[in-house]
Amino acid sequence: MLVTNILDMATDAPTKRERTLARLIESGLELFERQGYDETTVAQIARTAGVTEMTFFRYFPAKESLLLDDPYDPLLVAAIGRQPTGLPPFLRAVRGIREAWRAVPDPDQPIIRRRVRIAAKTPSLRGATWKSTGNTEQAIVAQLVADGASDHDAHIAAAAVLAALVAGLFAWADDESAGLASSIERALDVVDVPDALNPTGPATSMEARDA
Amino acid sequence: MLVTNILDMATDAPTKRERTLARLIESGLELFERQGYDETTVAQIARTAGVTEMTFFRYFPAKESLLLDDPYDPLLVAAIGRQPTGLPPFLRAVRGIREAWRAVPDPDQPIIRRRVRIAAKTPSLRGATWKSTGNTEQAIVAQLVADGASDHDAHIAAAAVLAALVAGLFAWADDESAGLASSIERALDVVDVPDALNPTGPATSMEARDA
DNA sequence: CCCATAATGTTAGTGACTAACATTCTTGAT
DNA sequence: ATCAAGAATGTTAGTCACTAACATTATGGG
Numbered sequence: 001m002l003v004t005n006i007l008d009m010a011t012d013a014p015t016k017r018e019r020t021l022a023r024l025i026e027s028g029l030e031l032f033e034r035q036g037y038d039e040t041t042v043a044q045i046a047r048t049a050g051v052t053e054m055t056f057f058r059y060f061p062a063k064e065s066l067l068l069d070d071p072y073d074p075l076l077v078a079a080i081g082r083q084p085t086g087l088p089p090f091l092r093a094v095r096g097i098r099e100a101w102r103a104v105p106d107p108d109q110p111i112i113r114r115r116v117r118i119a120a121k122t123p124s125l126r127g128a129t130w131k132s133t134g135n136t137e138q139a140i141v142a143q144l145v146a147d148g149a150s151d152h153d154a155h156i157a158a159a160a161v162l163a164a165l166v167a168g169l170f171a172w173a174d175d176e177s178a179g180l181a182s183s184i185e186r187a188l189d190v191v192d193v194p195d196a197l198n199p200t201g202p203a204t205s206m207e208a209r210d211a
Numbered sequence: 212m213l214v215t216n217i218l219d220m221a222t223d224a225p226t227k228r229e230r231t232l233a234r235l236i237e238s239g240l241e242l243f244e245r246q247g248y249d250e251t252t253v254a255q256i257a258r259t260a261g262v263t264e265m266t267f268f269r270y271f272p273a274k275e276s277l278l279l280d281d282p283y284d285p286l287l288v289a290a291i292g293r294q295p296t297g298l299p300p301f302l303r304a305v306r307g308i309r310e311a312w313r314a315v316p317d318p319d320q321p322i323i324r325r326r327v328r329i330a331a332k333t334p335s336l337r338g339a340t341w342k343s344t345g346n347t348e349q350a351i352v353a354q355l356v357a358d359g360a361s362d363h364d365a366h367i368a369a370a371a372v373l374a375a376l377v378a379g380l381f382a383w384a385d386d387e388s389a390g391l392a393s394s395i396e397r398a399l400d401v402v403d404v405p406d407a408l409n410p411t412g413p414a415t416s417m418e419a420r421d422a
Numbered sequence: 423c424c425c426a427t428a429a430t431g432t433t434a435g436t437g438a439c440t441a442a443c444a445t446t447c448t449t450g451a452t
Numbered sequence: 453a454t455c456a457a458g459a460a461t462g463t464t465a466g467t468c469a470c471t472a473a474c475a476t477t478a479t480g481g482g
Contacts, residue, residue, distance in 0.1 A: 088401075090402050090404055126341075126342045126345055127339050127341055127342025127343075128338050128342075129338075130337075130338055130341035131338025131341070132338075134334075134337055152382050152397070152401075153401045155378050155381070156375050156378040156379060156398050156402065158378075159374040159377065159378040160372070160401070162374065163370040163374030164367050164370060164371040166370065167366050167367040167369075167370040167371070168367060171367070187367050190300065190301050190363075190364045190368050190371070191371045193301055
């Protein structure tokens with residue numbers, strides 16, 4: 001989530017649809033940055049892009065989508081699939097994400113930061129941001145299950161990792177000096193706790209195992 | 212999130228405000244269950260409760276709030292504060308939540324289940340559910356920081372635990388046979404990984420530490 | 423150059439939510 | 453009981469996100 005590569009059609013002459021899409025995205029981001037997300041109207045974005053409100057919704061199912069849609073899922077999923085299946089699902093997910101984000105090309109960082117920054121500073125987008133992880137979550141769950149995890153565990157692991165990732169991205173957006181990769185690493189370290197720091201071991205709760 | 216004790220004013224005669232509130236909640240839940248959340252209109256809830264749409268918004272800032280508002284934060288926070296400060300923040304949060312939910316009284320379970328079930332089966336509520344953890348998240352962050360965690364780590368730990376908790380609640384709502392406490396335990400076990408299952412130790416990423 | 427179809431526009435409407443102001447209850451002090 | 457202050461509710465009018473149905477214009481391949 002939070003990432004869309006506007007320029008991944010570096011092929012031939014951009015078709016009309018592609019040009020309109022690019023104009024919508026650029027207009028939207030600019031307006032969001034200048035006057036805030038909540039204060040920007042879909043109609044205004046459309047007008048700035050030289051198009052009708054109706055057309056906006058032909059490109060995005062919702063206002064938030066202009067900010068939050070992204071195409072990075074396959075990379076995440078592949079990286080998770082590469083983790084050793086001996087690991088518990090949660091750790092496979094954590095380390096897969098670690099690996100995938102380590103590989104994000106430097107040139108993509110500015111636009112990612114732009115988007116994340118808007119999302120981070122807009123309270124009304126908090127929910128939308130997490131909702132937008134929905135697809136990614138499904139993809140991660142599928143991969144974990146394919147590698148032997150239970151549905152139950154896969155869902156929980158996916159939700160938790162994504163939450164940590166998003167929180168890490170938010171932190172990164174606020175820290176101009178931080179690099180993307182290292183920020184993600186630091187975030188995932190918080191949930192991938194080194195054994196040395198875990199003296200008591202997990203509280204495996206003998207008490208209330210399955211009613 | 213996802214919990215509101217309608218009946219915690221077992222004191223004297225309920226005031227008018229309390230009666231209206233109770234009617235709104237009951238009408239809302241019933242309609243959501245019978246015809247679905249998206250298919251239920253605020254106007255309809257209000258009408259069923261014998262009140263105006265405007266009045267609904269005097270009690271709830273948004274439609275979702277009827278489902279998602281809750282008063283359990285203080286218990287969570289206290290339980291987290293009780294965890295040993297030697298533990299990393301993430302594990303303190305996990306085990307605090309474990310402890311707090313273990314203590315949820317049996318009689319509260321049916322209404323919690325009712326709410327969670329509606330939230331779980333309504334895709335358009337996914338985002339709202341997580342957004343509604345916002346306050347809880349702030350509270351957890353504050354407690355973790357008070358106990359010595361960095362802001363950065365506290366935010367990430369809080370986000371991840373809450374995600375796991377919500378995912379666990381969703382799983383519980385779907386499994387009629389499961390008890391609340393044991394469901395939460397199982398969910399948290401997924402992220403509080405036993406050492407025995409973590410042969411390699413955390414991937415502490417020598418590579419890209421701080422740019 | 424022409425036509426199938428993609429891209430866009432128009433109109434009309436629903437539903438969540440807000441603002442401003444008017445009205446009707448409650449309640450506590452007298 | 454009474455009466456005023458304040459709480460609870462109603463009314464009206466409006467904004468904004470989003471959808472549906474149908475009409476129009478632009479584009480590109482034959």
